[in-house]
Amino acid sequence: MNIYDIIFYIFALATVGSAFMVVTTRNIVHAAFYLLLTFFGVTGIYVLLTADFVAIVQLVVYVGGILILLIFGVMLTNKITNVQIKTGSLQLFPAAIGVGLFAGILVSALLNTEWKTAAGEAPKTTLNGLGFLLMNEYIIVFEVLGVLLLVALVGAASIARK
16 A cells, blocks of 8 residues: 555545535534535545546636635625425435445455456646647637626626625
8 A cells, every 4th residue: 555545545545525514514514614624625635536627627627616606695695594404314215225235336346356456557637738739729618608697797796795
């Protein structure tokens, strides 16, 4: 076991532990911060897998966009007082059976797969080719999506202001 394996297990444990805390905590603000830790753990796993573009997209889109939107949604709706929120467990036994079956399938797939390993091979980056495609072939789509996101942001701000 080398240092990369240890770092991977640390990220995996942090990701699974914080994801568990997201679904079990009763405080929505705490759940949002546990979700932040989950997203950072997934980003760290992507970095270890040398999926650098996916890691950056994970960081920018999920941590920088969706999570901040969730936190703003919680902050803007804290004045609602007549809403009953139920946080009890409804179908615990069927859910435990489903999770057990899924875990069994995952463990079986992990144990029965012949994994390809590349010892001594330097990791190759994907950013050069993706950057070339984004700035040459798909520049119009990239700019249109930027304008669309700006319009959505202005619309959301004007709705939240009322």
